[in-house]
Amino acid sequence: MILGFSIALIVFSLLMILLVLLHKGKGGGLSDMFGGGMSSAIGGSSVAERNLDRITIVLGLCWFACIVVLSLLLKFK
Structure with missing residues (x-):
């Protein structure tokens, strides 16, 4: 059970990193290095x-829930 949540946490963490890097930059920073600064002039969402x-928020909630469940499992083991 703990192993399953540990693997899920690793997968959720990697997906969170990927999704955050996919977001459009708001100006100045690492996103400009990857070409995010060019599209920011267009404006609008x-x-x-x-x-x-939305996907990032849902995945973040799943990531947080996985951390809480894993910590409870480890505490009451």
Whole structure:
């Protein structure tokens, strides 16, 4: 049981890193290095960006829940 949540936590963590790096930059920073600064001049929030925001929030909640469950399992083992 603990092994399953540990693997899920690793997968969620890697997906969170990927999704955060996919977000459009708000100016100045590492996102400009990857070409995010060019698209920021267009302005507006596209449907893809809003969906990416929603997916990131849901994945972040799953990541947090996995941490809480894993810590409870380890505490009451």
